[in-house]
Amino acid sequence: DKHLKAGFTEHLSTCCYCGVGCGVSIQKDPLGRIWVEGEQGHPVNQGQLCSKGMNLHHTVNDTSDRLLYPEVRFGKSQPRQRVTWDIALERTAAVFRSLIEKYGPDSVAFYASGQCLTEEYYVINKLIKGFIGSNNIDTNSRLCMSSAVVGYKMALGEDSVPVSYEDLDHADVIFVAGANPAWCHPILWRRVEAAKERNPDLKIIVSDPRKTQTCSIADVHLQLNPGTDIILHHAIGRALIEMGAIDLAFVANHTEGFARYQESVMQRTLEEAAHLCGVSCKDILTAASYIKNAQGFMTMWTMGLNQSAVGVSKNLSLINLNLITGQIGRPGAGPLSLTGQPNAMGGREVGGLSNLLPAHRDLLNPEHRAEVEDFWSVPRGRIAAKPGLSATEMFEALESGKLKAVWIICTNPLISMPDVRRVEQAFKKAKFVVVQDISNKVETLAYADVVLPAASWAEKEGTMTNAERRISYLPKVLNAPGEAIPDAEIICRFAQKMGFKGFDFKNSADIYAEHVQLTQGTNVDMSGLSHAILKQKRTVQWPYTQGQSGHGTPRLFTDNQFFTASQKAQIHTVSDENTSEKISEEFPFILTTGRIRDQWHTMSKTGKVNKLKQHIHESFLEIHPEDAQKLGIQDQSLVEIENKRGLARVKAKLSPDIKKGVVFMPMHWGKMGKLDLNRANNLTQNLVDPKSKEPDFKFSAVSVKLYTKS
Ligand code: SF4
Numbered sequence: 232d233k234h235l236k237a238g239f240t241e242h243l244s245t246c247c248y249c250g251v252g253c254g255v256s257i258q259k260d261p262l263g264r265i266w267v268e269g270e271q272g273h274p275v276n277q278g279q280l281c282s283k284g285m286n287l288h289h290t291v292n293d294t295s296d297r298l299l300y301p302e303v304r305f306g307k308s309q310p311r312q313r314v315t316w317d318i319a320l321e322r323t324a325a326v327f328r329s330l331i332e333k334y335g336p337d338s339v340a341f342y343a344s345g346q347c348l349t350e351e352y353y354v355i356n357k358l359i360k361g362f363i364g365s366n367n368i369d370t371n372s373r374l375c376m377s378s379a380v381v382g383y384k385m386a387l388g389e390d391s392v393p394v395s396y397e398d399l400d401h402a403d404v405i406f407v408a409g410a411n412p413a414w415c416h417p418i419l420w421r422r423v424e425a426a427k428e429r430n431p432d433l434k435i436i437v438s439d440p441r442k443t444q445t446c447s448i449a450d451v452h453l454q455l456n457p458g459t460d461i462i463l464h465h466a467i468g469r470a471l472i473e474m475g476a477i478d479l480a481f482v483a484n485h486t487e488g489f490a491r492y493q494e495s496v497m498q499r500t501l502e503e504a505a506h507l508c509g510v511s512c513k514d515i516l517t518a519a520s521y522i523k524n525a526q527g528f529m530t531m532w533t534m535g536l537n538q539s540a541v542g543v544s545k546n547l548s549l550i551n552l553n554l555i556t557g558q559i560g561r562p563g564a565g566p567l568s569l570t571g572q573p574n575a576m577g578g579r580e581v582g583g584l585s586n587l588l589p590a591h592r593d594l595l596n597p598e599h600r601a602e603v604e605d606f607w608s609v610p611r612g613r614i615a616a617k618p619g620l621s622a623t624e625m626f627e628a629l630e631s632g633k634l635k636a637v638w639i640i641c642t643n644p645l646i647s648m649p650d651v652r653r654v655e656q657a658f659k660k661a662k663f664v665v666v667q668d669i670s671n672k673v674e675t676l677a678y679a680d681v682v683l684p685a686a687s688w689a690e691k692e693g694t695m696t697n698a699e700r701r702i703s704y705l706p707k708v709l710n711a712p713g714e715a716i717p718d719a720e721i722i723c724r725f726a727q728k729m730g731f732k733g734f735d736f737k738n739s740a741d742i743y744a745e746h747v748q749l750t751q752g753t754n755v756d757m758s759g760l761s762h763a764i765l766k767q768k769r770t771v772q773w774p775y776t777q778g779q780s781g782h783g784t785p786r787l788f789t790d791n792q793f794f795t796a797s798q799k800a801q802i803h804t805v806s807d808e809n810t811s812e813k814i815s816e817e818f819p820f821i822l823t824t825g826r827i828r829d830q831w832h833t834m835s836k837t838g839k840v841n842k843l844k845q846h847i848h849e850s851f852l853e854i855h856p857e858d859a860q861k862l863g864i865q866d867q868s869l870v871e872i873e874n875k876r877g878l879a880r881v882k883a884k885l886s887p888d889i890k891k892g893v894v895f896m897p898m899h900w901g902k903m904g905k906l907d908l909n910r911a912n913n914l915t916q917n918l919v920d921p922k923s924k925e926p927d928f929k930f931s932a933v934s935v936k937l938y939t940k941s
Contacts, residue, residue, distance in 0.1 A: 250570030252697025281417035298684035299713025340367035345572025348693030366619030382546025388794030401563030409535015458809035466504035470519035478557030527563020585619035691717035811930035877913030
């Protein structure tokens, strides 16, 4: 504590933005203000933080935008009024009870967030699945990594990231597909940059329709046409077969499906694949030759693959490259999906999606349902046998009137959901909307019948899991302002108002103890953990069984035994057809959306920090100069982007780094009403991958024109 100023206290926690999961040292002064630094010696970040993490304390110290008191509107035409917690929760319980009685348990739903702590996820999931009797719980993680969840499960038998970040130090080839970690997972990318500095022979392959910051250290950038990822992965697979780079012993002993895969990828010539992808044969062969010669080959991906109408197939076709080369289960080898949110993984562990059960149990498996029902002491048959509504289905059901009530927790769907104007219509139709949040600026408040003020990061305790299965404990450092309370406490108090037993937890540690007990004996076993152990060890990677020592399990499948029924990894043969929206004469450009370096989600936190606006302060449309010239558009011209779903109007940013025919808009900006022309999701659509239900944010057909005031 030598570096601490007099009167300050230090608290070790974890950054609440992206899934990298950097350790932070929070220093609190005697007046209750905090400062944040990177935690020295933390296995993820070794003291470093990116621009967002470095400015975390500003978002906490500034409480001017916080929701402070519960509010209720006792009739759609009435204004909301401040009430006590008891009245707010009793009112909500009364409305939920009456809707469930009249329309059944599926008339209500919870829409939560990958920023929720594991304990919060656990109690929300327990409440709706085990007690209300509906599986209508989904989260914004559906928009982020649900394609990876299905991809892992189909290929490896379990939603399990098999590697650790440490493997990036051992790899000698890293294939980054559909991701810009230099901006979106910056501290992890610093690790790759450092590895490249140490070892110039480390080869980096990047596939992306945009030449992003990540490409600055790429040895080969495959600047593919949007939607052609599977064709590219197959072409690399074919080249590896032709080069004799298949690990035949591994394939024969530890996988199934190679013969069919081989037959399938040989059907397209390299030239044909290269033409469709818009890349050169030479670059595909270069990438394949790097992989052929690799001692350790890692694949790394995120939204470019996940957010697609064929997201699961994109995941599988990439994971196949690890499987056919036997590059898994040893240092420096394996697939590493990056998660966008800090605790999307924790949510997966407790089954916090409409098609999952705790500890990665399968909702469709009657034995799994019975196990969970018995554990929760609820009658057999209480957990509904069919999946609940996924994120997009939830708002469609609200719009059609099938769903009557929605409870929104820690997320801002009026900016972040695809085809967001339909989401506005859905909220207008809703009979009852509960908004549980920290900010008085989230757009959903306009439709809230009940507002529940929640405690923020650093004002509550619990755990999160990062993208490498690393669990860490986050302490409560500050008291929440006003009457705000932790999310888990809100849910438990509501459950008790509903008359449900099993929510009288003493504290967050108590919830965690129940959660880990339910994981015992599963592939996600973390029954050896508790808050006390996590406080002492700082971080642990699951599985972590009872009596286990050390810091958990850095690497899975080291014995080449996979979690499938045959214990062999599955090489899936997938179609390379892209089923996204088609471009047309009327809408000839492909719009892709994504993040910028210094903003997070819908900016309800990062938007409060002036420093973070210095990098990019307003929305924009990135367009290739040749496309712009044909349309009479210059840099900074105001342009209109339109399709049958909506309109956006922002300034053009001319850049040769984007593929011709493709335009890019950041996903962060937008407001309801007149200012909504910044909002990229006016243009995106509800088309989803049929298996993962993840929306196709990366491919919308649009027109672009110079804006002229008429
Ligand atoms: Fe936070 Fe992610 Fe930045 Fe690390 S890389 S400081 S976890 S936003």
